Amino acid sequence: MLASELEQPEITITESEMAPTADIQEAVDEPDRILPAIEFRDVHLSFDDKKILNGVSFTVRRGETKIILGRSGGGKSTTIRLVLGLLKPDSGQILIDGEDITHYTEEEMMRVRQKIGMVFQEGALFDSLSVYENVAYRLIEQGVDAETTEKEVRRMLRFVDLEDAIDKMPSELSGGMRRRVGIARALVGDPTIVMFDEPTAGLDPPTARTICELAIKLRDLEDVSSIFVTHEMNNLEYLSSEYATVNEDGEVVYEMEGEKICLINTEVLMLRDGQVIFSGKDEQLRKTEDQYIRKFIRGK
Amino acid sequence: MNPLKLFLFELQEISFLIWRAFVGLSRKPRYWGETVRQMDLIGVGSLPIVLLTGFFTGGVLILQTFPTLQYYSIQNEAGRSVATSLVRELGPVLTALMVSGRIGSAISAELGSMVVSQQIDAMRALGTDPTKKLVSPRLLALIFMLPLLTVAADIFGIIGGAVVATSLFNQDLNVFITSVRNGITTEDLVGGIIKPLFFGLIIGSIACFKGLSTTGGTVGVGRSTTSAVVLSSIVVIIFDFFLSKAIASILDIGHI
Numbered sequence A: 001m002l003a004s005e006l007e008q009p010e011i012t013i014t015e016s017e018m019a020p021t022a023d024i025q026e027a028v029d030e031p032d033r034i035l036p037a038i039e040f041r042d043v044h045l046s047f048d049d050k051k052i053l054n055g056v057s058f059t060v061r062r063g064e065t066k067i068i069l070g071r072s073g074g075g076k077s078t079t080i081r082l083v084l085g086l087l088k089p090d091s092g093q094i095l096i097d098g099e100d101i102t103h104y105t106e107e108e109m110m111r112v113r114q115k116i117g118m119v120f121q122e123g124a125l126f127d128s129l130s131v132y133e134n135v136a137y138r139l140i141e142q143g144v145d146a147e148t149t150e151k152e153v154r155r156m157l158r159f160v161d162l163e164d165a166i167d168k169m170p171s172e173l174s175g176g177m178r179r180r181v182g183i184a185r186a187l188v189g190d191p192t193i194v195m196f197d198e199p200t201a202g203l204d205p206p207t208a209r210t211i212c213e214l215a216i217k218l219r220d221l222e223d224v225s226s227i228f229v230t231h232e233m234n235n236l237e238y239l240s241s242e243y244a245t246v247n248e249d250g251e252v253v254y255e256m257e258g259e260k261i262c263l264i265n266t267e268v269l270m271l272r273d274g275q276v277i278f279s280g281k282d283e284q285l286r287k288t289e290d291q292y293i294r295k296f297i298r299g300k
Numbered sequence B: 001m002n003p004l005k006l007f008l009f010e011l012q013e014i015s016f017l018i019w020r021a022f023v024g025l026s027r028k029p030r031y032w033g034e035t036v037r038q039m040d041l042i043g044v045g046s047l048p049i050v051l052l053t054g055f056f057t058g059g060v061l062i063l064q065t066f067p068t069l070q071y072y073s074i075q076n077e078a079g080r081s082v083a084t085s086l087v088r089e090l091g092p093v094l095t096a097l098m099v100s101g102r103i104g105s106a107i108s109a110e111l112g113s114m115v116v117s118q119q120i121d122a123m124r125a126l127g128t129d130p131t132k133k134l135v136s137p138r139l140l141a142l143i144f145m146l147p148l149l150t151v152a153a154d155i156f157g158i159i160g161g162a163v164v165a166t167s168l169f170n171q172d173l174n175v176f177i178t179s180v181r182n183g184i185t186t187e188d189l190v191g192g193i194i195k196p197l198f199f200g201l202i203i204g205s206i207a208c209f210k211g212l213s214t215t216g217g218t219v220g221v222g223r224s225t226t227s228a229v230v231l232s233s234i235v236v237i238i239f240d241f242f243l244s245k246a247i248a249s250i251l252d253i254g255h256i
Helices: A015-029 A076-083 A106-113 A131-141 A146-159 A175-187 A205-221 A233-241 A282-287 A291-298 B003-024 B032-071 B075-116 B119-125 B130-168 B173-183 B186-212 B217-251
Strands: A038-047 A050-060 A065-069 A091-096 A116-119 A193-197 A225-229 A242-246 A252-256 A266-272 A275-280
Touching: A038 A076, A050 A076, A050 A091, A050 A225, A050 A275, A065 A076, A065 A233, A076 A091, A076 A193, A076 A225, A106 B119, A116 A175, A116 B119, A131 A146, A131 A175, A146 A175, A175 A193, A175 A205, A193 A205, A205 A225, A205 A233, A205 A242, A205 A252, A233 A242, A233 A266, A233 A282, A266 A282, A266 A291, A275 A282, A275 A291, A282 A291, B003 B130, B003 B186, B032 B075, B032 B130, B075 B119, B075 B130, B075 B173, B075 B186, B075 B217, B119 B130, B130 B173, B130 B186, B186 B217
Parallel strands: A065 A225, A065 A266, A116 A193, A193 A225
Antiparallel strands: A038 A050, A038 A091, A242 A252, A266 A275
């Protein structure tokens, strides 16, 4: 969702003016949109004596990307594992599309996971399966017929620009290609929520940029809600300052937010020792006086 | 965690895993294709080592016992001694130990690698229950294939004994075969097939549990693989004692 879609593009709108108008308009058009896609309410989690999350609360609206920043071991990846129900919190509530999943059993979570896609740090592709079988995995498990499966797999591989690799095995792919196949696999079945767990870690800058572009495309063109866990400032820069749109030739192009457009669908959440120390827009993050955050942003 | 607590905790987790694996079989989707693939891997794949082990064990049994039997002039009973030992004890136990080394380690390493590379998490995230997809087929395949492998090991053990008795001790083959036929009872055969059913369950559940509870990266995979083989081998031998006693009582074999 872009501000330009909701207001006259000629008018310059500040972020604070924009947000309430957009929310009201959304609520009128689609009442369900007012419900957050993901909501954490005072979530606590400890492993043995170590506190991993200590009272974490936040919401991810529909079509919004929440970038979770923080040092390694700060609870970033744990947060998205909680969303998927791969871990259970000690206390607090986790809601997906308004549904409290906190105490769901593994079987109940299987239904919820159908609408969530997950991109793992190293791709987590199944080594014994080809690219086609990896991407088709969810559909094969659901018993979808072969023709529909192939059509869907090709559509997803085209989305990540990897249709040529359809018959390859994961061992034949580069790190970046593995991540992109992981994204294609996560997007099969058109999930409305996608989790990115440090998808650019260890990748060269152009490949990392490609991964970020895919996340932007999902956010702006597919209306997907997502959590993007990272500790790389480049990712933050791309995701919070660029948007995807389709030009007159039907091609997807990426443009910088500027005078005319202000992105309201991307927010930053920063974790430190399992606690939220910042939540807001990237501009606010850069202006903060907090020494820890300044050091994190500048690296010194 | 102290060792007793750890033991009880692992016992509880293994029991839950077995329960979930069998309960999972009653619900769709069922992975029959994967089960057949595992049967091929476990059964056909282990056949050469099991046959070799059986053949040479039968041979060495005759090699060691024949002179003693000859001393007491009861060498005509050599076939009975080798057949009874193999069918009741050595066949099931040796086959289980060989399969534990070959298959238990492979299962543990495979599942452990999947855990450390987040493939198990990916499977769960994609809406698949790893217990149903990975554990149930392996357990079923082991429970089904181990008795068949044991029968094959028994047969090759008796053949090995016959080869040694006839070639090294010049015993008439008919005497050997008659002795074998007189020595083995139906109860021996039934007992010898019941044991591997339990051994298959023990090897499969320990290997799957150790694999799925792997932590600590590639070093952890090595650790789980080693502990899966060691633990399942020890449990097979301990369980064999109690199972032998139970089978002897139930089937009224009466020699133990």
